Amino acid sequence: MNSLLTAKYTGIVTIATLALMLTCVAIIFYYRTNINKLKHSAYDDTITGSLSEAGFYVKLQKTIGSKVGSFAFVSMQIKDLSQIVKTFNTDDRIRTLNYISDVLSAQLGNEEFVSRTGEDTFLFALKLRDHDKICVKLNLICDALNRFNSSRSSVYSLNPVFGIYLAADGETISDIENKAILARINAEAENMFCFYDIMLREKTDKLRETASSMESALNKHEFVVYYQPVVRVSDRRVVGAEALIRWRHPLKGVLSPDMFLPLAEQYRLIENMDRLVFEDVCTSISMRNKKDLEPCPVSVNLSRASLNNADLPKELYDICCRMNVSPSLIEFEAKEHLLLENIEKSKSFIEKLHLYGFRCAIDNFGASSCSLQLLTSLDIDTLKLDKSFFSGGNNKNNGRRIIETILKLAAQLHIRTVAEGIDNVGQVQYLQQAACDAIQGFYYFKPMNLDRFEDKIYDDKALAYADNPSEGFEEQTQKKSVERQSLEPAKNIVLFSYNPEEDTIDFSDIFSPVLGNKKHFEDALALFRTTDLIHENDRKDFLRTLERCQREDGWIENTLRFYTSEGRYQWFELKLHQEDHVGGAISGTMANMSAYESEVNRWKEKATRDALTGLYNREFFEQNVSAAISKGTYPKAAVLFIDVDNFKTVNDTYGHIFGDNVLCYMAKQLMGIFRHTDIIARYGGDEFVVFAPSIEKEVLESRLNKLYSTFKYPYRSDNTEYNLASSIGAAMYPTDGMDYETLLDHADCALYEAKERGKNCYVLYEPYMHGEETDNSEPQTAEE
Numbered sequence: 001m002n003s004l005l006t007a008k009y010t011g012i013v014t015i016a017t018l019a020l021m022l023t024c025v026a027i028i029f030y031y032r033t034n035i036n037k038l039k040h041s042a043y044d045d046t047i048t049g050s051l052s053e054a055g056f057y058v059k060l061q062k063t064i065g066s067k068v069g070s071f072a073f074v075s076m077q078i079k080d081l082s083q084i085v086k087t088f089n090t091d092d093r094i095r096t097l098n099y100i101s102d103v104l105s106a107q108l109g110n111e112e113f114v115s116r117t118g119e120d121t122f123l124f125a126l127k128l129r130d131h132d133k134i135c136v137k138l139n140l141i142c143d144a145l146n147r148f149n150s151s152r153s154s155v156y157s158l159n160p161v162f163g164i165y166l167a168a169d170g171e172t173i174s175d176i177e178n179k180a181i182l183a184r185i186n187a188e189a190e191n192m193f194c195f196y197d198i199m200l201r202e203k204t205d206k207l208r209e210t211a212s213s214m215e216s217a218l219n220k221h222e223f224v225v226y227y228q229p230v231v232r233v234s235d236r237r238v239v240g241a242e243a244l245i246r247w248r249h250p251l252k253g254v255l256s257p258d259m260f261l262p263l264a265e266q267y268r269l270i271e272n273m274d275r276l277v278f279e280d281v282c283t284s285i286s287m288r289n290k291k292d293l294e295p296c297p298v299s300v301n302l303s304r305a306s307l308n309n310a311d312l313p314k315e316l317y318d319i320c321c322r323m324n325v326s327p328s329l330i331e332f333e334a335k336e337h338l339l340l341e342n343i344e345k346s347k348s349f350i351e352k353l354h355l356y357g358f359r360c361a362i363d364n365f366g367a368s369s370c371s372l373q374l375l376t377s378l379d380i381d382t383l384k385l386d387k388s389f390f391s392g393g394n395n396k397n398n399g400r401r402i403i404e405t406i407l408k409l410a411a412q413l414h415i416r417t418v419a420e421g422i423d424n425v426g427q428v429q430y431l432q433q434a435a436c437d438a439i440q441g442f443y444y445f446k447p448m449n450l451d452r453f454e455d456k457i458y459d460d461k462a463l464a465y466a467d468n469p470s471e472g473f474e475e476q477t478q479k480k481s482v483e484r485q486s487l488e489p490a491k492n493i494v495l496f497s498y499n500p501e502e503d504t505i506d507f508s509d510i511f512s513p514v515l516g517n518k519k520h521f522e523d524a525l526a527l528f529r530t531t532d533l534i535h536e537n538d539r540k541d542f543l544r545t546l547e548r549c550q551r552e553d554g555w556i557e558n559t560l561r562f563y564t565s566e567g568r569y570q571w572f573e574l575k576l577h578q579e580d581h582v583g584g585a586i587s588g589t590m591a592n593m594s595a596y597e598s599e600v601n602r603w604k605e606k607a608t609r610d611a612l613t614g615l616y617n618r619e620f621f622e623q624n625v626s627a628a629i630s631k632g633t634y635p636k637a638a639v640l641f642i643d644v645d646n647f648k649t650v651n652d653t654y655g656h657i658f659g660d661n662v663l664c665y666m667a668k669q670l671m672g673i674f675r676h677t678d679i680i681a682r683y684g685g686d687e688f689v690v691f692a693p694s695i696e697k698e699v700l701e702s703r704l705n706k707l708y709s710t711f712k713y714p715y716r717s718d719n720t721e722y723n724l725a726s727s728i729g730a731a732m733y734p735t736d737g738m739d740y741e742t743l744l745d746h747a748d749c750a751l752y753e754a755k756e757r758g759k760n761c762y763v764l765y766e767p768y769m770h771g772e773e774t775d776n777s778e779p780q781t782a783e784e
Contacts, residue, residue, distance in 0.1 A: 387421025
């Protein structure tokens with residue numbers, strides 16, 4: 001019996017031992033397999049299959065070791081790669097990256113290796129030491145990368161930038177890569193290559209030293225704001241300015257932005273600088289308002305960090321409210337490449353800025369191959385043309401055609417255009433011919449401090465006209481001024497009728513000096529072809545449009561430049577239509593594009609204003625306040641309902657003209673007490689309404705008490721005096737209501753309560769006024 005049990009237990013132990021051994025073998029096999037997989041994933045780039053950064057290090061260590069002195073190490077970045085992928089619908093970025101990796105591998109020798117070190121960066125080793133040979137090799141790589149364009153109808157380029165370091169034996173791969181990256185960062189865009197040397201290291205050390213002192217410089221107020229005026233092309237009048245930051249270094253003098261802004265962005269100080277500039281601009285606008293100077297719009301630059309702050313528009317609006325500055329006087333401009341990084345995010349940010357009343361501009365427009373995509377996606381007010389368009393005197397025909405195409409497109413979209421970097425008379429004359437709206441550059445003004453800026457741009461209290469540095473150009477302008485003295489101002493819309501059979505044309509207005517004093521012309525084609533009436537680059541387009549009109553039915557449209565009585569070319573929207581029979585007269589309309597936007601804005605403004613008082617009207621108030629409350633734009637706000645007491649007696653006793661004057665006086669008092677950012681409207685008859693956003697209850701009561709203090713003095717007209725009195729009801733958001741209708745209703749209830757108390761007082765809404773229960777035994781009343 002015992003022997004049987006012993007044999008049984010022995011068998012069990014043997015089976016268990018075998019099972020344990022098999023399990024251990026399986027675990028070892030699984031472990032080794034996964035270790036290989038982990039090694040593969042660590043050493044190989046999962047997208048391109050080339051070496052990863054770690055794999056690059058390991059392979060070089062195995063094949064070369066510390067003998068790296070015969071190699072040049074290159075850090076390569078493809079500029080704007082992510083945007084190119086988006087723009088040309090290359091959703092499979094993996095295919096694009098694989099293509100780049102394959103090209104690099106094909107161009108490298110057996111002992112040369114490549115790895116992908118970032119989303120758009122690669123590191124590779126070349127067994128070369130001679131500078132010229134390295135540049136030749138990199139040029140070959142660049143050509144190979146763009147070889148795909150030979151079969152494409154729409155061409156774009158992969159633009160690599162290279163940083164090169166000639167390694168020394170014994171250096172670590174990590175140090176080598178850092179030096180190559182440093183060289184790449186310093187590579188000029190137009191020169192693709194940069195070799196690392198000791199001078200570059202010294203420059204970098206100095207930059208780091210500069211960066212370390214920037215934070216304390218901010219606290220010491222060493223950063224100041226300069227202003228560069230923007231000049232209208234048509235008459236040289238100052239129409240705005242750009243705010244530019246400068247560093248007044250105690251030892252190095254005034255430093256330009258190029259010397260510190262990249263570092264500020266790198267060390268995350270750029271948002272503080274953006275805020276400094278904005279607050280300085282608001283302060284200067286507020287001071288000019290107090291001096292009763294004509295408002296001068298100012299543009300402020302936004303950095304990448306500011307664009308990524310979704311809450312920034314509200315914060316900036318609050319600053320405007322605090323300083324009593326209208327957001328319409330401030331335009332934010334962002335560089336084109338920053339907006340291209342994430343168009344959807346840029347669109348959302350710009351929509352928020354517009355919601356708060358700010359304007360928006362694209363800076364450096366035209367510097368990228370994807371510029372036009374921004375115009376289809378973003379609601380932009382201004383295009384600031386990149387200064388590269390105007391370098392070298394602008395004498396190349398292709399360059400001029402590109403500029404004119406952009407200006408034409410901007411005119412059609414009713415977008416204002418500003419040319420930057422203008423420093424000579426030839427550029428000014430060309431831009432006048434090309435129908436650009438405004439100029440910014442050294443030709444008229446350099447950036448200057450605030451005191452000098454205000455001294456230069458104001459003549460008495462009005463914005464001044466810039467002096468012209470070129471006497472010849474001044475004489476030409478004066479001559480044109482004399483030519484147009486007898487002419488009427490350029491018309492917004494001109495009608496004409498052209499008879500192809502008789503070759504005659506009749507204009508409804510004399511809108512150009514070319515027309516002299518005539519409206520009827522016998523040799524119409526000669527007028528179109530040989531005179532300055534139509535810009536020389538647009539004459540063929542005009543004649544082709546005439547031909548199309550004679551072949552096709554319906555209206556034919558185009559946008560062309562015509563020489564106007566303002567002494568320059570302006571964009572006109574041309575529309576032509578031929579009568580039913582062949583050879584019949586062609587009717588045409590010309591709408592001045594430069595005047596169109598201001599005319600539309602004028603009518604929009606007129607449509608939103610009360611004709612008597614100049615305040616907003618009821619419709620504007622309801623739409624905008626309702627939208628602001630429904631979107632939750634403000635955490636707190638107040639709605640006021642105001643009624644002029646006993647106004648019927650005023651009209652009956654003194655007449656309606658006197659009554660109208662009383663209402664205008666009331667409107668003036670309201671505008672004097674409330675902020676520019678508050679919405680004040682005439683609701684109807686003798687009723688007014690006010691929407692005061694971002695206001696505390698105590699501040700509101702303070703303003704209302706101040707308003708009532710103005711009623712102590714009677715309104716006077718000739719020998720008549722009238723003691724003005726009004727009843728006011730107010731409701732607070734969100735405590736007294738979460739929507740516009742409720743708030744207005746509760747303000748009306750409070751107004752009724754004020755009248756019940758004897759009029760000429762204000763009352764803040766309480767629930768009992770609407771039949772609701774409240775714990776308050778006595779309602780709150782106004783201070784007498």
